[in-house]
Amino acid sequence: MLRWAAALATTAPALAACTGMSTSGVSGDGPRMITTQFTPVDEARNLRGILNKAYPDGVSLVLGDASQLGTQIRSQADSGNVKLDLIAGLHGDFAQLGPDYLTDVSTLMRHLDGAGIDPTFKELATLGTGRSWYVPWCQAAYVVAARKSELEHLPSGADADSLTYDQYLDWAVAVRRANGGKPRFGLPAGPEGLVTRFVQGHLYPSFTGAGVTRFRSDDAVTMWKYLKDLWANTVPSSTNYDFMQEPLASGEVTVAWDHVSRLVQAPADEPDDWVMVPCPAGPKGRGYMAVVLGLGIPKGAADVARASAVIRAMSEPDVQIDLLRKNSFFPVVKAGLPRDLPPAVRLESKAVRAQQGDPDGILSLPPVGLGQRDGEMSKVYRDAFTAIVLEGADIRRTLDAQARNMQRILDEVKVPCWAPDPVEDGRLCRVG
Incomplete structure (x- = not known):
């Protein structure tokens, strides 16, 4: 941003x-x-x-x-x-x-x-x-962009506009198998990519109903196991992607999650060949940042x-x-919305409105009140992602270690929690 x-x-x-x-x-x-x-x-x-x-x-x-x-x-x-x-x-x-x-x-x-x-x-x-x-x-x-041709591989009974994370994973598996075993789903996990927002603002609220206060909970362990499975069906070079619109446009990736401003160029030349849909929902609801x-x-x-x-x-x-x-x-x-909006923006707008209007939606915000320490909070999620998903580290031990790093930051800045965690005036945010 x-x-x-x-x-x-x-x-x-x-x-x-x-x-x-x-x-x-x-x-x-x-x-x-x-x-x-x-x-x-x-x-x-x-x-x-x-x-x-x-x-x-x-x-x-x-x-x-x-x-x-x-x-x-x-x-x-x-x-x-x-x-x-x-x-x-x-x-x-x-x-x-x-x-x-x-x-x-x-x-x-x-x-x-x-x-x-x-x-x-x-x-x-x-x-x-x-x-x-x-x-x-x-x-x-943040929304999901996909080539329409991949919709034929959706799980039976799944609606692209109201996917669950289980269906999203099944979709990724089906697309990989249809492509001769090569993954076609992507995540922005490059040095400047926003995969941390995927974890922090979408997966955590969807699987745990919170974020900081449920960072190392049993539900969080389940969520990280899910992400490992999803990553196994994700294009390996996603670790190089900062903006998903580039691999989407080239055809290397056919389905991807990212910030709307980092997707807008992908459908520019062939807007009729694309869809954009809300982020998936988990056991606790449809978390979205x-x-x-x-x-x-x-x-x-x-x-x-x-x-x-x-x-x-x-x-x-x-x-x-x-x-x-x-x-x-x-x-x-x-x-x-006027008819002359850029086609990609119109596609995104439909997905954003559906996501925001979901009665089971769980609003998440970027960290609030951290000021110059915001980057350190993002690093906690990035380090957890690197250790657990990329390096295969033990989930529980990694979360315990990163929880201590997170609590140190919160103790030093002395701020209340922010959505999706309970926001209590005068009570400092504690890692759970």
Whole structure:
């Protein structure tokens, strides 16, 4: 998600000096907005165009580093010298700031009641309080992409739009056998791949109903055994794949799980030959990870009125559709999908909506409140995957060892748990 771009404008150093933020590009001279997302050159250019169209008075856009955002916002607020008017970031960015460093936007949220923002996302924006501290803006997710030709190998009675993990494994086995014993399923297990999100945000909630608090449970052991079986029917070179759209497009892989932005190019040339479906369900439900972006106002901002106007403008359905069209992030408001969307985006949208609307769905979030330590949490899951799945290590001993590493991180950052684990204000997260 977070890919950093080179400097995009000569004005960046000057604004960096006055904000104290890590920047890589600015535009406009209106309210000052920091974004930790859409930082690659093309995505930033798209975002500027969307902002300028939605809010013609202009927005000064700063491309920031998510690992530094919390520290810098707190530093500005504590010094009484807030240089930014608007924050565009992940739910976790706002959670680490909390009410002490964010402006209450409850009134603005009430004005948007008719927009149809998903109630789950509105609840997240309260940060466990009775008020709103940011406005949900857009979302991304993870889905399964497959060539239609592989649907003939689905297990008897299976529906591609509501698969279980057992059916997913049976499908992988059937496809391998039909291909002369060569696997055709893929996972993004390369150095920059997101296989850790597959484990953390999809398998764990689906098999255990939780994550951190059930990390080394008996259900977790069952889940890791399942993943070993799935991996045995996965293309071995998946350890080289960072973006699954590339092996899917080449035909080396025919069915794959990944982030929507890393699948969108696969069906570009032959969209009628592809399907995209929700992630499978496990014994506890259909676990899925949502990447929720929001817009918030730092406490002490000098231009709250214009920052609020930008948020209202970015909450318009046509603006959010424009963001979907250009940067592949989906609306959080009610918005009909136009016919001229890129075909892959339309396929993804159907899968994302079905996944999110599943009554047995279990929402999972990326780690919340870890700040610069987020990478260490991901490493726990990556190391467990490497040891258990790739190297054949004992599951129980590996989970016990990695649980100690995870607890050390949590003890040092002192944060509550996050979805899918129980979120209890004032109670620190404990590994179970």
